[in-house]
Amino acid sequence: xxxxxxxxxxxxxxxxxxxxxxxxxxxxxxxxxxxxxxxxxxxxxxxxxxxxxxxxxxxxxxxxxxxxxxxxxxxxxxxxxxxxxxxxxxxxxxxxxxxxxxxxxxxxxxxxxxxxxxxxxxxxxxxxxxxxxxxxxxxxxxxxxxxxxxxxxxxxxxxxxxxxxxxxxxxxxxxxxxxxxxxxxxxxxxxxxxxxxxxxxxxxxxxxxxxxxxxxxxxxxxxxxxxxxxxxxxxxxxxxxxxxxxxxxxxxxxxxxxxxxxxxxxxxxxxxxxxxxxxxxxxxxxxxxxxxxxxxxxxxxxxxxxxxxxxxxxxxxxxxxxxxxxxxxxxxxxxxxxxxxxxxxxxxxxxxxxxxxxxxxxxxxxxxxxxxxxxxxxxxxxxxxxxxxxxxxxxxxxxxxxxxxxxxxxxxxxxxxxxxxxxxxxxxxxxxxxxxxxxxxxxxxxxxxxxxxxxxxx
Ligand SMILES: Cc1cc2nc3c(=O)[nH]c(=O)nc-3n(C[C@H](O)[C@H](O)[C@H](O)COP(=O)(O)OP(=O)(O)OC[C@H]3O[C@@H](n4cnc5c(N)ncnc54)[C@H](O)[C@@H]3O)c2cc1C
Numbered sequence: 001x002x003x004x005x006x007x008x009x010x011x012x013x014x015x016x017x018x019x020x021x022x023x024x025x026x027x028x029x030x031x032x033x034x035x036x037x038x039x040x041x042x043x044x045x046x047x048x049x050x051x052x053x054x055x056x057x058x059x060x061x062x063x064x065x066x067x068x069x070x071x072x073x074x075x076x077x078x079x080x081x082x083x084x085x086x087x088x089x090x091x092x093x094x095x096x097x098x099x100x101x102x103x104x105x106x107x108x109x110x111x112x113x114x115x116x117x118x119x120x121x122x123x124x125x126x127x128x129x130x131x132x133x134x135x136x137x138x139x140x141x142x143x144x145x146x147x148x149x150x151x152x153x154x155x156x157x158x159x160x161x162x163x164x165x166x167x168x169x170x171x172x173x174x175x176x177x178x179x180x181x182x183x184x185x186x187x188x189x190x191x192x193x194x195x196x197x198x199x200x201x202x203x204x205x206x207x208x209x210x211x212x213x214x215x216x217x218x219x220x221x222x223x224x225x226x227x228x229x230x231x232x233x234x235x236x237x238x239x240x241x242x243x244x245x246x247x248x249x250x251x252x253x254x255x256x257x258x259x260x261x262x263x264x265x266x267x268x269x270x271x272x273x274x275x276x277x278x279x280x281x282x283x284x285x286x287x288x289x290x291x292x293x294x295x296x297x298x299x300x301x302x303x304x305x306x307x308x309x310x311x312x313x314x315x316x317x318x319x320x321x322x323x324x325x326x327x328x329x330x331x332x333x334x335x336x337x338x339x340x341x342x343x344x345x346x347x348x349x350x351x352x353x354x355x356x357x358x359x360x361x362x363x364x365x366x367x368x369x370x371x372x373x374x375x376x377x378x379x380x381x382x383x384x385x386x387x388x389x390x391x392x393x394x395x396x397x398x399x400x401x402x403x404x405x406x407x408x409x410x411x412x413x414x415x416x417x418x419x420x421x422x423x424x425x426x427x428x429x430x431x432x433x434x435x436x437x438x439x440x441x442x443x444x445x446x447x448x449x450x451x452x453x454x455x456x457x458x
Contacts, residue, residue, distance in 0.1 A: 016043020018303025021319030
């Protein structure tokens with residue numbers, strides 16, 4: 001074992017969204033920082049998550065646009081999907097962002113340490129023969145794909161990790177899990193020409209979203225030829241040479257060339273010395289208080305290992321928060337309730353704040369309004385269907401915004417400001433929204449809820 005080095009102000013374990021954001025902000029604030037990463041800087045989001053999947057979704061959109069060209073008077077069609085070329089495009093995006101991030105970290109006077117870190121005390125981390133000690137430790141070791149008992153990953157049974165590295169497009173896919181990752185892959189595979197079935201144990205797809213959104217997504221998926229089996233539980237899976245057969249509770253079987261398991265992500269915290277350093281975990285997650293402090297003084301946790309939403313921008317916000325807290329800035333806590341969510345399937349889903357059900361529980365009496373994209377010029381130009389749903393506390397602010405339709409993810413910024421600043425429909429109604437944009441749909445929904453609808457068909 002090597003000698004102990006001069007202590008850092010902050011030692012960050014894990015270089016994903018949460019960890020690198022923390023390291024960058026801490027360095028900006030003049031703190032001496034070490035960032036430990038065993039794989040690639042950027043973590044899940046950059047290499048196995050947000051970015052590669054969204055590149056695939058964009059290629060999928062290009063395929064759909066070409067396929068639908070005639071609808072717009074353009075005589076285009078799709079000859080075939082060249083998967084190696086799609087993956088080259090995807091890798092190009094990832095590599096450029098990876099290089100950029102490496103540049104940011106090296107310019108930021110962060111000591112970037114490659115290797116696997118093991119906590120040897122609440123103030124020190126062993127990496128190979130180095131012992132890095134810090135006044136503060138930030139745990140940011142992230143998450144990994146889960147599976148179910150009796151469901152072994154391998155061959156035709158894959159998680160999102162392997163699905164991003166396929167060398168051949170399957171003709172048919174069963175997606176087990178109708179959450180965010182499941183429906184995004186279902187959308188990609190369908191656009192690339194596969195027969196797709198989504199199997200979800202709960203009664204609806206994207207169960208964390210407002211019920212109206214789940215219904216609209218199911219309808220849109222059915223229209224796209226995606227089969228949705230909700231309330232259907234996995235019992236067994238048996239792969240053979242050419243296919244995999246999925247048995248549901250009750251004995252029904254489905255088969256496809258590929259089974260994508262998208263049943264959630266679990267924390268990566270085992271075998272890293274957390275428990276022996278006295279850090280309490282709960283089913284592997286690291287519980288924290290609102291200020292992201294673990295039960296051990298000086299040790300923080302950020303990102304996916306903290307119970308709650310598993311989103312890259314939550315990780316960024318956690319990381320920045322912790323750096324500022326350590327530097328003594330007393331930042332406001334990052335609350336899951338104000339974090340925007342986007343699901344990038346086709347049609348896209350974007351939401352922030354409370355669903356109708358949650359709002360009823362929290363506020364009792366509420367009012368809701370659904371503005372149909374049928375009245376929105378730009379959505380009609382794009383040929384998309386969907387809506388903006390507002391949830392308001394009666395006589396009070398907007399507490400939830402829920403949107404579905406092509407490209408509606410881009411509208412979540414304004415929705416977040418409205419919910420975050422507790423605006424009422426009457427506050428938003430006088431704001432002029434540019435025409436013709438999909439953003440107008442948000443303005444029109446508020447106009448209608450404020451009692452002065454313009455292009456709203458009741
Ligand atoms: C398919 C998919 C699509 C997604 N799409 C989106 C999206 O569109 N938008 C969105 O907001 N989120 C998305 N996410 C979620 C997002 O990727 C995560 O929320 C985010 O990456 C979490 O960041 P993190 O820093 O907590 O963990 P991670 O990004 O997982 O990073 C943790 C890092 O710690 C390292 N590490 C772990 N243990 C050690 C150790 N002992 N020593 C050294 N290093 C260690 C790992 O190698 C890893 O690089 C997606 C995820 C997946 C899987």
